[in-house]
Amino acid sequence: MAGMPDPAGSAAPETAVVAAATALAQGDHRVCAHRLAHAERHLAALPDDRAVPARLAAVLVRVVAALPCPDGAFHGLVRELDLLLEALPRGRTDGRPELRALVRHGYALMDLRAGRPRQAAAGLRLALPAAEAGADLQLRRCVGDLALAEALQGRFGRAADLVARAERLPEVPADPGGCPVPAVHLAGAWVAFEDVRLDDARAELGKVRQAAGRPPDGLISVLRALLTARLDLASGRPGQALAVLYSAQEEAAGMPWLRRLLLLVAAEAQAATGAVGAAMESARAAGGAAGAITLARIQLGLGEAAAAARTVRPAVVESTAVPADVRVEAWLLDACLAYRAGDGSKGRRSLEHALRLGERERISLPFAQARNWLFPVLRGDPALLGAHRALIGPLGAAAGAGTRPDADPGGSGGSGEAPMAFGRLSARELQVLGLLSEMLTTEEIATEMCVSVNTVKTHLRSIYRKLAVTRRGEAVRRAHHLDLL
Structure with missing residues (x-):
């Protein structure tokens, strides 16, 4: 349809909607919006039998144009598309399941941006089978957003499987807005980071940053900044991490749950630079189980082991409402405190909880960061090490540098020192x-x-x-x- 005349002089809104879709396919959002506005000015004059499908087509184009960077009007657009689909005569959409999948995907995106990854994942899983009937781009977007929702819950095994699935799909060079699917690369970066593959994580974040056309939406931008800061911190650059976090604060202003995540990483970076008071304030402001763990690590670094034990104990939970990676860190810190206090039996129980959960969800990073006390403990417990060698074995190279055989179990994580750089062999x-x-x-x-x-x-x-x-x-x-x- 690229050769069709400009519909500006036509009063037929259907022609303008088709022209808008054509402009969107060519990546021209300005012309698309102009032609949709022209169509909508003439929709009211149509009889009902033409108005409903024409309006449906116009809203459908607007929803697709808003992805993957939804704007403030996105909720209303998805709701309107939902109502228009319901208004069609029964059976009219039976052969187009991808339309209903697009609505479910839209609602799931709103849950994701509201900080409800569990609900978002449930909606995306419902949308996924029907999305397979749509274009490869629609399926890739759905899989990518589901991978991101799983990563936000600490389910990195599931996220890794979804990223691999997205990568097996036919190549999609760009979406109608000229922007690749950033959620796939962002989820891939997160999986690589938690698997202690820092170079791979940086490469995937680079693909997000290099997205052509419009910049990613606020959620993608803030999560990219968050992971970039965590990479800087893991590489021993806490000052650089703080600068990245500071630049992301404005974009996170409308998403309080994202601001809490930024505060958690800021607390770690502040502690690493010696700003302990600011670090404790950030951890308390973040709140929740993750805030308690961060605060406990800082307290341990100050030599306040009893206070750290009291702070972390409520966070040692198995509730599915707490992300899996946070639960791993809670059990791991509880184990560290128990070993430090001389309670080897309790320490082993907590450590086994952490190892089991880490193995199940493919969470390696906390164990690599705890290497100074963890590896000496495991060398003294061959049975526990043998049972979890699949998780711990690949981290040996990461733990080798700087690990002393007589390392104090209290000397990790919350020591207040800058984290050492680490990496694992490919x-x-x-x-x-x-x-x-x-x-x-x-x-x-x-x-x-x-x-x-x-x-x-x-x-x-x-x-x-x-x-x-x-x-x-x-x-x-x-x-x-x-x-x-």
Whole structure:
């Protein structure tokens, strides 16, 4: 329809709606809005048998144009689309399930932006089967938003599966607004971060940032800033993390639940810079179970173990209303405090709770961050380590640097020191390490792996950095010590 005449001189609203849809498909939002306004000026003059389907088509174009960056009028548009679909004669939409899926998706997005990820996930799961009847873009959006809803609940295993599903869909270069599907990459970044794959997380966040056309909506922008700050913090740059968080405050103003998430990361960053008073204030302002855990870690860093135990105990819950990653951190801190107090039995029970939940939901990050006390404890408990080697084993490289065999269980997380940078070996790096242990030269490793010598050298530099060594022999010895070989 790209060659159709400009409908400005026509009084037929249907023509203007088709022209608006064509402009939207070409990524021209300004022309789309202009033609929709022209159509809506003439809709009132239509008889009912033409007005309802014409109005339905116009609202449908507006809803699609608003995605994936809904504006303030989005709720009203989705509600109007819902009512118009209900007003059609029975059976008229039986062959178009994707229309009803779009309505369900719209309501779920409103739940997501209101900080109700459980309700959003439920709505998106209902929309997903019908979305498969629509275009690949509609399905990718639905899968991406569902992955994000699962990540917000700490269900990173489910989020990872959904991200993988989205990546298997046919490539969608851009949506009608010229913007890729940022939720897929944002969820992918979050999964990679919790799996301690920091480079992958940065790469996925870069894809969100580089979205063409209109910028992502407030939710996407704030969550991207939140993850960027957490990456900075994990890499030992708390000052940079605070700057990122500060710049995101204005966009989070209309979403109090997002502001609480920013406060939690700010508290960690403030504690890392030595601003303990400000950190405690931020943690208290954030509130909830996550705020209590952050506050308890700060108290522990000040040497107030008894106060930390009192603060964290109410947060040690199994309620599904608390995100899974928060529950893992609660059990892990409870275990740390128990071991520190000499109560090994209680510490082991809490640690086992954390390990089971972390394994089930694919949450690795808190265990890597607790490495200074956790790995010595696990080395002294081979049965517990063996039962959860699938979760802990890959983190060995991350925990190797700076971990002392006699580390104090109280010396992690809430120590008040800046977090140490960490990373885990990729599958290819582990392959290089294995060949290295067989005394192969760089050229022989390249031949064995069918890659260039420069690629092997790049892998070696990354391995040395992650294992905190400078020579091949040291890398192999450290790898054996960490059970990587």
